[in-house]
Amino acid sequence: MFLTKDKISLLIVILLFAGCQSKKSYQATDKNKKDLESVLIKEQLVDRSTQVPTDSSxxxxxxxxxxxxxxxxxxxxxxxxxxxxxxxxxxxxxxxxxxxxxxxxxxxxxxxxxxxxxxxxxxxxxxxxxxxxxxxxxxxxxxxxxxxxxxxxxxxxxxxxxxxxxxxxxxxxxxxxxxxxxxxxxxxxxxxxxxxxxxxxxxxxxxxxxxxxxxxxxxxxxxxxxxxxxxxxxxxxxxxxxxxxxxxxxxxxxxxxxxxxxxxxxxxxxxxxxxxxxxxxxxxxxxxxxxxxxxxxxxxxxxxxxxxxxxxxxxxxxxxxxxxxxxxxxxxxxxxxxxxxxxxxxxxxxxxxxxxxxxxxxxxxxxxxxxxxxxxxxxxxxxxxxxxxxxxxxxxxxxxxxxxxxxxxxxxxxxxxxxxxxxxKVGSKEHRNIAREAVKQSLVVLKNDGVLPLSKDLGHIHVAGKNADDLGNQCGGWTISWQGESGPITKGTTIYEAIQVAVSSVTNVTFSKNGSGAKGADVGIVVIGETPYAEMEGDRESLVLDKKDLAAIDRIKKAGVPVVVIIVSGRPLIITDELDKWSGLIAAWLPGSEGKGVTDVIFGDYNPTGRLSISWPRSMEQIPINFGDVNYDPLFEYGFGLSY
The missing domain is CATH 3.20.20.300 (Glycoside hydrolase, family 3, N-terminal domain)
Structure with a gap:
């Protein structure tokens, strides 16, 4: 076949176009292969959407x-x-x-x-x-x-x-x-x-x-x-x-x-x-x-x-x-x-x-x-x-x-x-026993001047603090409602209730939320910390202790009674300036419905094994602080925890 110059030019254009098309086709195929890497069904499905399935489908x-x-x-x-x-x-x-x-x-x-x-x-x-x-x-x-x-x-x-x-x-x-x-x-x-x-x-x-x-x-x-x-x-x-x-x-x-x-x-x-x-x-x-x-x-x-x-x-x-x-x-x-x-x-x-x-x-x-x-x-x-x-x-x-x-x-x-x-099985004794075990293994003893474990035969124990007898506070956010709330919101045992049944018949256990009435007690147990919160509402610029918590502790100290502080919270709180005033300190976190797990540690039925999974900062200025930081000097290090 005789090709003119115009026909040769046209053929070159056609060949170039075909080449471009095959390259695009290859690129599309390559992209499809990559997309197929993430899908479960790679083949084309038959469309039977107008059909009614049978029992033998x-x-x-x-x-x-x-x-x-x-x-x-x-x-x-x-x-x-x-x-x-x-x-x-x-x-x-x-x-x-x-x-x-x-x-x-x-x-x-x-x-x-x-x-x-x-x-x-x-x-x-x-x-x-x-x-x-x-x-x-x-x-x-x-x-x-x-x-x-x-x-x-x-x-x-x-x-x-x-x-x-x-x-x-x-x-x-x-x-x-x-x-x-x-x-x-x-x-x-x-x-x-x-x-x-x-x-x-x-x-x-x-x-x-x-x-x-x-x-x-x-x-x-x-x-x-x-x-x-x-x-x-x-x-x-x-x-x-x-x-x-x-x-x-x-x-x-x-x-x-x-x-x-x-x-x-x-x-x-x-x-x-x-x-x-x-x-x-x-x-x-x-x-x-x-x-x-x-x-x-x-x-x-x-x-x-x-x-x-x-x-x-x-x-x-x-x-x-x-x-x-x-x-x-x-x-x-x-x-x-x-x-x-x-x-x-x-x-x-x-x-x-x-x-x-x-x-x-x-x-x-x-x-x-x-x-x-x-x-x-x-x-x-x-x-x-x-x-x-x-x-x-x-x-x-x-x-x-x-x-x-x-x-x-x-x-x-x-x-x-x-x-x-x-x-x-809901709320069964078996499950509550697992929860109690989880509570006592989660508690971290941060300070002990020899006051812990407490004897069950003390003459008088005074319990105080807003979180001592409050199941809602003890459970925290995401409990019954989204943000959680204070009070008797579900079934469980508060820390105060657990203390009452843990001690011997000769021990007088008294309670006041504000720390009053502690005079003459052998020891004061003050349960302080946070009240419930969850996502969106729980960010805080300051993690210092609540003034009412500090006042409750101060009343017991002024009565001449040694204090064991239990912090119920969803994170470490700033306690550096107060720590020297306390004889004992336990981080109880948000223990949930089984307060007896806390008393298992307080009274020595369980030798504490909990160790910090989060660094405890000295001050707000130190936050954020994390294990492995170059200048790592928290109040209590990641992994810290005392046993008896």
């Missing part, structure tokens, strides 16, 4: 491999049904219980204080079963999973065992005990039908002013790592479908304990910016998650905070590249409460960015009456985003596949309802 067969069941069920699902699985709503914000079926909701939760009208274990189980019945009435009969913050026992439920908060458990340095605590918690949660616990918190608190300090096991990655796997095992056991196995959720990924003062809410710490290097992120804040992943944790909750200016909820690097690709996480990610509403006013944009970053389920939770987004708005915007191409259906399919995988592994399709025979 593969996903209904418990004998088949889980992923075969996931593929089969996913193929039947419409976009609306898929989006429903990705949506989590708090029960208190349901406009109608039937919205569970109308919108195919995949999950419900109870936030702090979101309880049935009668807050008793049986009421919870009945409520759960009612919701589940509605979910199973949908055409695909996909059960819901129900989440709750059982962070120190089943702490939303009146009568449940309340264990020490993490800061105390970290001071035990006993992973087996932590596994026992979480196993007991799982049994009590399972008794109420609930199947998912937003725990353990694997924060590494690096600043005592933070209001969530007590939710961390301690300030070093080593103590958090050593406890993380134990907590996950306690909840999930070695199989998610056990009769009392509870789905765990490691939180808050990542760096929530490392935020910089002034970057958080109210220009403090909480939900602020963690400004650190990649190396610091991996060496300080990641190890706990590595242990949780090794233990098979099923879900992870991204954190409110930013890392170097980028919100964790929208970080593709953290959620997909690190967690799902590099670390091989096969479970699913659930946002924190209103997490997609905290990153600016463009809610739709936040949804798109977060889902594309790797978020699988969104805790909406539908708090419209408190100024939040309606769950129907979230659902509509997510559907709209998929239909317009802002989020690929492949991303939706992977999110839903991850959720369904966990539901199948949990045995929810085979055992969707509560087992009321477990209700007798």
């Amino acid at each position: 593969l996903y209904k067969n418990p004998g088949l491999p889980v992923m075969d069941r996931v593929r089969d069920l996913l193929s039947y699902m419409t976009l609306e049904e898929k989006i429903g699985q990705m949506t989590q709503v708090d029960r208190q914000f349901l406009e109608s219980d039937n919205d569970i079926s109308t919108y195919y909701l995949g999950s419900l939760l109870s936030g702090g204080g979101s309880t049935p009208p009668k807050n008793y274990p049986k009421s919870w189980a009945e409520m759960y079963d009612g919701f589940q019945k509605i979910a199973l009435s949908t055409r695909l009969s996909i059960p819901i999973m129900y989440g709750i913050d059982a962070v120190h026992g089943h702490n939303n439920v009146i009568g449940a065992t309340i264990f020490p908060h993490h800061i105390g458990l970290g001071c035990t340095n006993n992973p087996q005990l932590i596994e026992d605590v979480y196993r007991a918690t799982a049994e009590e949660v399972a008794a109420t039908g609930i199947d998912w616990d937003f725990a353990p918190c694997l924060a590494v608190p690096r600043d005592e002013r933070w209001g969530r300090t007590y939710e961390g096991f301690g300030e070093t990655p080593n103590i958090v790592k050593s406890m993380a796997a134990a907590a996950v095992r306690g909840l999930q056991t070695d199989r998610l479908d056990g009769p009392t196995s509870i789905l765990a959720c490691a939180k808050h990924f990542i760096g929530d304990g490392g935020t910089k003062w002034g970057t958080g809410l109210k220009e403090k710490l909480d939900q602020g910016d963690t400004q650190i290097t990649e190396q610091e992120l991996r060496e300080i804040h990641l190890p706990g998650y590595l242990a949780a992943l090794e233990a098979g944790v099923g879900t992870i909750m991204p954190s409110y905070n930013q890392v170097n200016g980028e919100y964790c909820h929208v970080s593709k690097y953290l959620l997909t590249d690190l967690l799902k690709k590099e670390l091989g996480f096969k479970g699913f990610l659930v946002s924190d409460w209103q997490g997609l509403e905290k990153m600016g006013d463009d809610y739709k944009s936040n949804i798109i960015t977060s889902i594309n970053a790797g978020m699988d389920m969104v805790m909406v939770p539908g708090a419209e009456k408190f100024g939040g987004q309606k769950y129907t708005n979230f659902i509509n915007l997510l559907i709209e985003s998929v239909n317009e191409g802002s989020i690929s259906e492949n991303r939706i399919n992977d999110a839903v596949a991850r959720i369904l995988k966990i539901k199948f592994e949990m045995g929810l399709f085979e055992r969707p309802y509560s087992d009321k025979s477990l209700l007798k």
